[in-house]
Amino acid sequence: MSARPAPLTQVRIDDAFWTPRIQQVREVMLPHMLAQFGSVGHLEALSGTWSRKGSPHIFWDSDIGKWIEAASNVLATGPDAALAAQIEELVDLLEGAQQPDGYLNSFFTTTAPELRFTDLRDSHELYCAGHLIEGAVAHAQATGRERLLGIVIRYVDLIGRTFGPDEGQIRGYDGHQEIELALVKLWRHTGEHRFLDLARFFVDERGAEPSFFDLEVAARGGPGHFGLGFPGTKTELETNHEYFQSHAPIRQQTAVVGHAVRAMYFLSAVADLALADRDESLAAANRELWETVTSRRMYVTGGLGSSAENEGFTSDFDLPNLTSYAETCAAIGLVLWAERNARLDLDSGYFDIAERALYNSVLAGVSADGSDFFYDNPLASDGSRVRSSWFGVACCPPNLARLLTSLGGFVYSVGNADTDGVEVITVNLLVGSSLRFESGGANVELRLRSELPWEGRASFEVRIEGADALEFELRLRVPDWADELQISAGAAPVPFELRGGHAIIRRPFSDGDRFEVHVPFAARLERADPRVEAAAGRVAIVRGPLVYAAEATDNVHPLDDVPVPMTSPLEAHDGRVHPSGPVTILTADLDADTTLTLVPYFSWGNRAPGEMRVWLPVSTSSSARRTR
Incomplete structure (x- = not known):
């Protein structure tokens, strides 16, 4: 069975736990971040009017891309004229910042345009491009407008001409993975295979010998943007290829190493390509890496990364509490990777991990009022750890915003059975919501009510227009924390098949069908x-x-x-x-x-x-x- 995340335009979250948090993104987090972009300098750098001391930050365009993605996710669920106008203002800035050949990066355009694509290891050019791509795809899917999509496609086409295996091209990749998974999204949205081909090149080329980063340093004649190490760390970047997951080709890697966020974004793209290409060698490597990280290098909260020194992994079972790093973005990346793996292997166990990370390490990253954030999430504190309203490197706040506003795509996966094409709906998370879809000429709405995370009770209602009854397959994930699973319609039990950690109900459903799900648990x-x-x-x-x-x-x-x-x-x-x-x-x-x-x-x-x-x-x- 092929499966895909449910489109956000077809899902409405209506949940006592999650709805207030998603509303908080719209009402608090997005305005707070946009104000920071103005005061810190993001917007000035993008406008080409930089007049402050020093230079813009190399990451800033990625913050803009994530903000647009989060705001577009909000628009996918309903109109919001003020938010739509704010997005258009940012699109105006991006359009104005784009160079005649399609290049789009506020740091290099403002600071050193002659040095573009000469410091891929440190300067995050393609990482920023990736987040702009994701923002553009989300905006097009939510609104149908394609001005921003056209801007980023012009940039991607420049990247495609610049990077590749042919003579005259740069045979390299970015130090911080992100563009790989973004290119797969762009391919899925447009159907243009050149984007998938470019993603595949970046994934397959990483780790090849001779090392691209070594060649880049030699060609440049000196260290990159961060010198021999990032500020506050002792990492020797010149020799530490594990930090970038570039120490070996992906199919030869046997452990998840290095910077945790980079690893999660990279492996999300690996799972994407295994799905797109039906590449079993890639899928096998992906499964082995999943097993090693979740059984040996993951915190009980779903947090990843035991050391602040490299913002990532050290050795198996090295999981300190007071000094744990567990960056919010790494937990978000784990959720992204898990969702893809669940579609790749049709196994509910991946969402057991995603759920653990989502409810714990991810949510801890934002304060109750939505205005302060943890960059890292320790499992112990002496009282000195407090959230901050912003960071010099502010990747986590907009990342949180885009994940929370895309929750509907994690709650449901949709697809069709291989044998007869019957619609298959997978419920990955018991989150109060509704999913609308069309099948056999009928319009169907699946309504889910849930008392999680406090109680293990949920209920479903099926509404159908255009047919008396409709056959489809409903797959409910059986959580690993559930003491048992009971499905009933009134006093009568509902029969189901248990496969791959899912309770599967396949039958003709009628308008108004209702059933209850009980997944009891105790401390x-x-x-x-x-x-x-x-x-x-x-x-x-x-x-x-x-x-x-x-x-x-x-x-x-x-x-x-x-x-x-x-x-x-x-x-x-x-x-x-x-x-x-x-x-x-x-x-x-x-x-x-x-x-x-x-x-x-x-x-x-x-x-x-x-x-x-x-x-x-x-x-x-x-x-x-x-x-x-």
Whole structure:
């Protein structure tokens, strides 16, 4: 079966948990970011009127692209004249900044136009291009307008003439992957195979010998934009090809290494190409890398990257808590990769990981009021970690915005059965929403109501216009945290087939059909692999898709002195008032006078600063479930 994310124009999110967060993107995050673009200098650089000290930042165009993508995702769900006008103003700036040959990069055009495409390792030219491509595709899909799409296609055609295996072309790739997956999106939207061919070239060329980055340094005669290392790091970029995942061709790589965000974007493109080309060698390498990172190098929150030194991976089972990096963008990248893998292998287990990252490491990246952000997401804090309103490198805020506003494309996948072409709808996440689609001349709306993440109850209703009944296949992911799965219509159980981690219902559906889904869960204790030294003798508390944390503001004693009790069960208290909205907290009595209180990890850091711990000490007699 071929599957694709449901178009955002066909999905409406209507969910007590997620709808306020998506509205917050529109009402708080997008205006906040646009104001930052004006005050920090993004818009001035793009307008060609730069007059400030120093030079623009090399990443800034990518922030613009992500903002346009997020805003376009909002437009996909309904009209918003003010937001549409703001996008058009940015398109005006991009159109004005584009050079006669199609080149579009505010940093090089403003600072050193003669040096373009000479520092691919450090200067993020193609990374910025990738985010502009994604923004343009999202805008065209949401509005039907193609002015921005035309601008980026002119740029992509220049890139296609410049890079490739032929004589006179640059046989290289960008230091920060992103354009690869963006080109696949552009191919899917336009059907133009030259974009897919270019994506394939960039993926296959990375890691070939001799090293492109070594040749580039030699040709340039000196270090690139960041010298021998990024500010604040000790990474020696001249010799560390693992940092860029360029140490070996993709089919020869056996571990996910280097910078975590780059790795996730790269592997998302690898999965894209395995799908597009039906390339089993690429798919096999992709599966092996997925297994190594999720079983050996991932935090219980779905966070990735154990070291700030390289913003990425170190060695297997090296997962410190207080100094963990776990960049928000890396967790977002993991969600992107997982979604593609789920379509590649039709296995629900990928969305178990995506859901864990989404509800925990991703959501922790933004404050309850939507105005402050974590760049990195530690699993422990001494009280000094607080969110910031902006960063010198501000990749995470617009990345959060574009992911949250594209949630509908993760909730549902759509496709057709290979045997008879029957419509197949896969529900990856139990998020309150509706999906509209057409099949057999009939218009169908699938309505989903959900009580997650607080309770394991959901319901479906089918509405059909233009037919008395319609056969289609509904696949419901069975979450790994569910104690069981029950599907019923009234008092009668609904039969289903269990395959690939999905409960599959294939039958003729009638207008008004309703059924309920019950996936009960309770708080549970998870142990890390014993090789994770930082979690030795400790447990994490998980309830449904949520990881929980202890904060000093709720607890009397130092958190490392608070053992999780095994004789007293964790009790859930629903609807407790919190800056993050009504939340379910967990409590357990330590003794007659002391109670341990836990809050969802995503909500930490929104009250008085203080200690925080995810992994808590436990008595040796405890019984806990091993985590991934």
